[in-house]
Amino acid sequence: MSPPDPRAETRTLLGAQLVFNIGFYAVIPFLAGAMGTEYGLDAAAIGLVLGARTFSQQGMFLFGGLLADRWGPRRAILTGCLVRILGYATLAAASDFPLFLLGAVLTGAGGALFSPALESQLSHADQPPAGGPGPGGAGRRSVFVWLAITGELGAVLGPVLGTALLGWGFDAALAAGIAVFALVTVLLWFRLPADPGRPPRGRDAVDAGTGRPGPALECLRNRRFVVFCLLAGTNMLAYNQLYFTVPVDLGRRGLDAAWLGALFLLASALTLLLQLPVSALGRRMGPGRALSAGFLLVAAAFATAAVTSVPAGASESSVLPVMATVAVLILGHMLLTPTILSLIPGFLPSPGAGAGRGAYYGLAATCGGVAVLVGNAGLGMLLELTARHHWWPGTPWIPLALLALLAAAALPVVLRGHGRDRSSVEAPSRTAP
Structure with missing residues (x-):
């Protein structure tokens, strides 16, 4: 069996980043307003929910990267998509503060699983070919610049989609976000190659003899x-x-x-x-x-x-x-x-x-x-x-x-x-x- 085409995998990951950003920015910029106007939460509760979403993502990036190394990028990316779908579904079902908080934390955790795995996988494509010039060499543009552009396009198009859907209520925007992330999950399930074998356990996480990081x-x-x-x-x-x-x-x-x-x-x-x-x-x-x-x-x-x-x-x-x-x-x-x-x-x-x-x-x-x-x-x-x-x-x-x-x-x-x-x-x- 011939190895997978790295260029096809790169295009898949770039497309996933575009759609992932569209799904995110179609919902999250409008979350604070919806919690206040549609569900009557006060400013303190809204601030706590938004802060929990940001902290769950930023604080878990290292954990998400560790899981990407242990599971392989494909599994971590797919899990991140599924966790974000679960987060959006929880927000759609929420009518009180605890469920909004749980949905926000799951939404952030999905991003923490998705992004380090995607960036680390793309970094392989950014390395120089054997005997060839480095990624910064003449005539070879890094794959990461296209990730920049696709990510920014998603950040621009997402709010446009969210604004168009808000006329039907915040639940419509959430449903669209779930559909977008489901599309990404299906696309990546069939397009990303299988991960190589996982690293052995044992000393991989913590050295049992010294307690120091392995x-x-x-x-x-x-x-x-x-x-x-x-x-x-x-x-x-x-x-x-x-x-x-x-x-x-x-x-x-x-x-x-x-x-x-x-x-x-x-x-x-x-x-x-x-x-x-x-x-x-x-x-x-x-x-x-x-x-x-x-x-x-x-x-x-x-x-x-x-x-x-x-x-x-x-x-x-x-x-x-x-x-x-x-x-x-x-x-x-x-x-x-x-x-x-x-x-x-x-x-x-x-x-x-x-x-x-x-x-x-x-x-x-x-x-x-x-x-x-x-x-x-x-x-x-x-x-x-x-x-x-x-x-x-x-x-x-x-x-x-x-x-x-x-x-x-x-x-x-x-x-x-x-x-x-x-x-x-x-x-x-x-x-x-």
Whole structure:
């Protein structure tokens, strides 16, 4: 029997990412409104449900990556789809807070199983062919750039589908989401090749004699990789400000929520139009310089936000400085996320298929989630103190700019002697909704 065509498998995974994002963004952006208007939950309950969904996904990425290594990517991806279907079905059946909370946790857990397995499987296709140029070599574009584009298309088309279905109620959007994920599951069941044999048990998870992590948790013992993940997590914290401090800044300027939608549209348009050329530029620069340049752009975005900030209720406020902040931030994000994800296989002790790359991708995502959790908590307190004591309105942006500058300076040092510097620098901007 001839081996499966890797190009066909890559196309299948890219199509799955597109449909998976459509199903996610057709429902989740409207969840808070539906819980409040259709089911009468208060703000505290809604916040807890949304927070539980995010934490169950970000906090379980490492676990999902470990399962991908133990089960194989195919089984982990299919399980992730089924768990998300179960989560949406629970939300559809919910009429009180406990079921909404359970549905949100299952929805997040499905993403935590799906994304690390898909990224680790695609990373094999991103490796250079034997005797050929690396993924970053001339004439060969990384597969990850197409994952970026398909993921962003799903993030744009999903809300359009959700908005069209909301006229029939939130249950209609949930039913459409279930149908979308069922379609993905059937497609992947028939199209993905069978996983290779699972690794042996025993010392694979924990060394019984010492209690120390075995090969399955080798990523936690790789100190250089942990430092890399902690610094790189600044990228996710920075991108998350589109959901946190940017809306606060719009509120200070007296601009309504319609402008926030316009800013998200700007971010999507820039990603779809510029991901290819930005990735090509990063490939020519090399990973160290690309990381420095990306974080310098992020620092410049936050410096712009600080310098142009206004006190609450300022008259004649313009949206242009906020648009400039978002545009520069997205340019940096397009350069950073690809570089970070493409460098992860180089930290593996062995480049083989069973080297545990799912856990490495999972740890990187989990560190980003921790950075968002801790960073946003600190920023929230700083925003409150700034308003209470009438500090300079740009104060909350300064720590973000300083963190970006620290990452720009430190990451090239961490990458010195990087095992396999195959600088493919194209990867998804929004692969783990």
